[in-house]
Amino acid sequence: MKKRALLSVSDKSNLVPLAEGLDRLGYELISTGGTLKTLKEAGLPAKAVSEITHFDEILDGRVKTLHPFIHAGLLARRDEESHIQQLEERNIAPIDVVVVNLYPFKETIAKPEVTEEDAIENIDIGGPTMLRSAAKNFRDVTVVVDPDDYEAVLEQLGNDSSIAFRKQLAAKVFRHTANYDAMIANYFVEITDEQDPETFTQTFEKVQSLRYGENPHQQAAFYKEGHVKGASIANAKQLHGKELSYNNIQDANAALEIVLEFDEQPAAVAVKHMNPCGVGIGETIAAAFEKAYQADPVSIFGGIVALNREVDEATANQLKDIFLEIVIAPSFSDKALEILTVKKNIRLLETPMEINEADTQKVVSVLGGLLVQGRDNGTVTADDLKVVTDRAPSEAELKELLFAWKVVKHVKSNAIVVAKADQTLGVGAGQMNRVGAAAIAFEQAGEKADGAVLASDAFFPMPDTVENAAKAGIKAIIQPGGSKRDQDSIDECNKHGIAMVLTGMRHFKH
Known part of the structure; x- marks a missing residue:
């Protein structure tokens, strides 16, 4: 019996050379839609899937390969006598090669003005089903999803491809369909505004292998x-x-x-x-x-x-x-x-400097799991600040405080930033206590700290940081507030004529 190859691709890169190679190797070509048209225009003897299934495409192409004559041909085990007998009884021919890539869902939803209807119509059903059927039966079927593999596939088929090679192709298929399904799942999470769904699925594409990680x-x-x-x-x-x-x-x-x-x-x-x-x-x-x-x-x-x-x-x-x-x-x-x-x-x-408003999640791995949270996109303006000291900050100090607040948001906790005139002067990062973070910032700023402002990513549990700030010459402080002992720090500021404002928002960064 002549071997059979089914080709149905959205990405038609190098399709014709592949099909020509399969034809030379003696494969009967069957195909669908635009793929079939491309093959026939190239003069290749391809048959429509409907000639195999004896069932025309219906529902605007939604149903064309979802048929027992296709999937029995893909899933039948060649080493299982009962499978072969059942095929013969129903006049179904095995399919030996499947070349499929999917509707461009990713490209569709990336369009700025994409509609929900367009996105849904670009969810491929028949393609993933054929791929998964063929990949499940990799011992007998060669399944190809990536045009970059076409040349290697022809070479392998010409030399009776190995199970190991077909298994590698099958593994790639399952990664590909998982990626595809994850994009669809995430799209529906987005359009239904689902918060903390019962399963969390993300998918990423490889950019490059790295020489090593944090250490060699x-x-x-x-x-x-x-x-x-x-x-x-x-x-x-x-x-x-x-x-x-x-x-x-x-x-x-x-x-x-x-x-x-x-x-x-x-x-x-x-x-x-x-x-x-x-x-x-x-x-x-x-x-x-x-x-x-x-x-x-x-x-x-x-x-x-x-x-x-x-x-x-x-x-x-x-x-x-x-x-x-x-x-x-x-x-x-x-x-x-x-x-x-x-x-x-x-x-x-x-890189563009426009913020991607859709990038709303931050994911961190822990042993055996993931932590998922919203990104820290919190901001404050001058109108959001609460002056809690006898002295209010001057207009110039207010500008410096907001500048320092934007910076301290991105410093590892415990975090202190000393700044003046649109410039950081000292940064205390990642210390086990806030006094230690402030000491580093003051040391780095040196004499320049005199007349500068200070930002703290979280509240002061005690007035000691303010005491040291006063010694360094700090004139204004911005911090979230919220400590049971806020008043102690406020009193210390008033004692030294330091203006203090509260944001009501902290910026822990672990």
Whole structure:
């Protein structure tokens, strides 16, 4: 009996060369819809599926391959005599090769004006069913979902393909259909506004294998969401430099998240080990970077810099004199690229600076599970602040307080940020107590802390941080409030003429 191959693809890349190869190997070709048309136009002797099933396509193509003549041909075990007997009794021929890729659901829902009707009509039913049937029966059926595998498949079929090869293809199919189903499931979670569904399914596509993880003995890879929009390291275009490492990606993401807090003015952020070591805003991007650099010219060495405006010649000349791992920006001028690409190892990444409003979840792995929460998109304005001290902050201090608050949100807890004139002066990150975090920030700021403002990511359980702030010369403080002993800190502020405002919102970052 002549071997049979079923081809039904949405992505018709290299379809004709594959079909020509199958024809040369003696396979009878059966197909559907647009795939059949493409094969016939290429002069290939393909049959319509309806000629096999004796059942025409109905319901606008919703039902065409969902038929026992197709699925019995896919699922019958060739080593099971009763299966073969049942096929013969019903005049059903086995199908030996299945080449299917699915309706473009991912591309459809990525369209800005996609309608629910369009999305639903691009949910493939027959394709995944055929793929799963063929993959289940990989011992007898070769199933192909990826055009990149066509050449290898023809080579294997020409040499009597091995079970091991067919098993690899089947594994790829099950990953592919799982990915497809996960995208559909997540789409329905979104359109039904489901909160904390009973199962949590995410799917990602591989970007690259990494040399190693946080340390050389750890294996790692980088994956991205199926349809990334807006600002994202996964969405970034690398213009120069060697491949990103695991730690590069972590740090670059931290820098990007911080710089996205500042859209109204040019802003620059320098990051080391996922904490900001310097943040500045200015009239120009060069002025903003100069402030970020001067905030901590020691820690920026070997760091990551994110900028929210195009890197121009002036900024590039500043960047080139420092050892930096990565520079992230929405764009680079031709002159800036000419200057920076002289440095062999610096990585230049270009990404949009628009926040993806649909990116609402943060997922963290724990042993045996996942923690899922909404992203910390909380913001405050001057109108949200509650003045609790005798002295209210001046207009200039209020501006500095809001700047410091945006930065402290992205510092590992316990976190303290000292700032003045649109520039961080000291950052105390990840300490086991708030006094210790403040001590680091004051030490780093030095004499510049005199007249500066302070932001704390969470409330003061005792007045000791305020006492030390007064000694350093801090003039205004922003903090969430909410401690049983808030009044002790307020009294300490009043004692030293420090203005304090409460946000009513904390920014723990673990």
